[in-house]
Amino acid sequence: MMMASTSHVVTLLFSIMAMVTIAGVHPGLAIALTFSALVFAFLTLAYHRKSLPRFIMDVLDRLTDKASLENAYKAREQHQVVIDAEALATQLRSKVVGQDQVIGELAQHVRRRLAARRPDKPVAVICLAGPPGVGKTHLAKVLAENLYGDKRHLQFFDMAQFSQPHAAASLFGQARGYVGSNSYGSLTAALRNTPNSIILLDEFEKADTEVHKRFLTAWNDGFVTEVSDGARIPTSDAIFILTTNAASRQIGEIAETHLDQPELRDEMTKQALLDAQFAPEVLSRIDVVLPFTPLKGLDIARVVALEMEQLTRQFKLELADGGIDPEILLHAVDVMQDHSRGGVRDIARMIEKEISEGLIEARAQNAKTVRLAASEDQVKVLVVDLKDGSAPAPYAEETV
Ligand SMILES: Nc1ncnc2c1ncn2[C@@H]1O[C@H](COP(=O)(O)OP(=O)(O)OP(=O)(O)O)[C@@H](O)[C@H]1O
Ligand SMILES: [Mg+2]
Known part of the structure; x- marks a missing residue:
């Protein structure tokens, strides 16, 4: 602050001295320079006070709060670079x-x-x-x-x-x-x-x-x-x-x-x-x-659960919260630990084979949400609710 005001005073003094010198040499030139400086100062003031004629103003000054827009824009650019x-x-x-x-x-x-x-x-x-x-x-x-x-x-x-x-x-x-x-x-x-x-x-x-x-x-x-x-x-x-x-x-x-x-x-x-x-x-x-680490224990169960959720979504159905029978996941963990050569891929193929048919039938019934239940070494798709909000037919649970 101090530095800035001192330099302003020095600049002002020099300007006055320059004007006096120029006026001594050529009074007309001194008047023209003083007049231009006044016009420039007026325009700068008008610009900052936003009192310029509307057609000269930046469209953002005219139609919005330019300063906050500029700040928000800067912040967003920053965000893209720094994740x-x-x-x-x-x-x-x-x-x-x-x-x-x-x-x-x-x-x-x-x-x-x-x-x-x-x-x-x-x-x-x-x-x-x-x-x-x-x-x-x-x-x-x-x-x-x-x-x-x-x-x-x-x-x-x-x-x-x-x-x-x-x-x-x-x-x-x-x-x-x-x-x-x-x-x-x-x-x-x-x-x-x-x-x-x-x-x-x-x-x-x-x-x-x-x-x-x-x-x-x-x-x-x-x-x-x-x-x-x-x-x-x-x-x-x-x-x-x-x-x-x-x-x-x-x-x-x-x-x-x-x-x-x-x-x-x-x-x-x-x-x-x-x-x-x-x-x-x-x-x-x-x-x-x-x-990467080989998948083990409950991590296998997690991946299998994600695969089932994704497959269900592909059929435009939702898996209910808590909708996968733990028995199914436990079985998948056993299978993968016993003979896992293709990793999760083998399991994903197995899941697809087991539940695709049930998911197709559930969709044909206009189901919205389903759950997966273990039944004698198989996976059954059970309808929880329908798209129109009505409850599924009582026989749906057995037939799908
Ligand atoms: N750690 C994991 N988390 C979630 N899903 C997984 C995971 N590992 C595998 N999967 C599922 O299994 C599928 C196959 O995995 P992915 O293609 O990433 O294997 P990879 O490690 O690239 O194997 P490869 O070396 O044989 O190419 C994925 O599309 C994903 O659905
Ligand atoms: Mg790969």
Whole structure:
């Protein structure tokens, strides 16, 4: 305050001295300068007091409270850059079961990187490793939904499809003169159309080394080159998530035994991947490798319950609160612990086979809410209430 008022006084003194000097040399010029300064001061005052003619005013000054709008806008922009890692982790954990530690680390990493962007690198390059059917691909999908609120921001690539050296062309475009050179590669097109995407590279180790090399450039330089027209497409808004099954048993064990020692765990996981022939040049470009734990005990029950809820929704029905018979979940846990090769996937298939028919019949009865009951090694779908609000027919419980 003090500094500001002193400098104002000094400026004023200098201005007066300048005017006196100019008036001595050229009185006309001094009058013209004084007059212009007065007009300028008047207009500035009028602008700040919002008493300018309406057609000169900013439309926001005229029609709203511009200052509060500007503040709210600034706050919103800030929010998009700085995400709340705890809130994100909580949302992810509600859909991906039994991987709390890696979810926490993933959310922190994404928060840090979104807050401090690097113009010549992707937002992040993350690898999710571990046994099959434990939620790796599922987590990447749920992250995209939570971060961007829209499935279009998830670009899925099954890397097993690119196991031949020439397969790079379908991702990065084809040189002129070849078939397909008039359209963009699937990866370059995805990055061009939605730059702020999660690029999910499923089972990355299965792609050919030529394909790997092209990704290394994408991560190193912050752009990919579309071969057909040489366009440079930035990767600096994208999050690359790789998933892998390499060394899955070993990685599952590491995750279980060293869950709370991130540094040692990270070192051991990377070594396990290297031992399983995971390309070292790829590994060295990955920011963080997150090992997934095999699902156990009640976590299996949680995943099965979520699967049942989701399947019910696909039939446009609701599962009643407390609507799954514990017997069903207990049975699923036993089955999975006894012979779980495909992880939750086997169970999901089993559930679908067992309850789809019952759900179709329930919907045909105009059901709104259902529950699932165990009955002699089978799962029965029972109607709780109907869409029109009426109670289900008494025989419905037995027949559906
Ligand atoms: N931890 C989990 N929490 C919630 N659902 C899960 C979990 N694990 C698996 N599922 C369910 O099982 C399905 C298969 O899991 P997902 O595709 O994520 O397996 P994955 O770990 O990627 O296995 P793979 O290595 O074989 O690709 C998912 O779509 C999801 O519905
Ligand atoms: Mg997967």
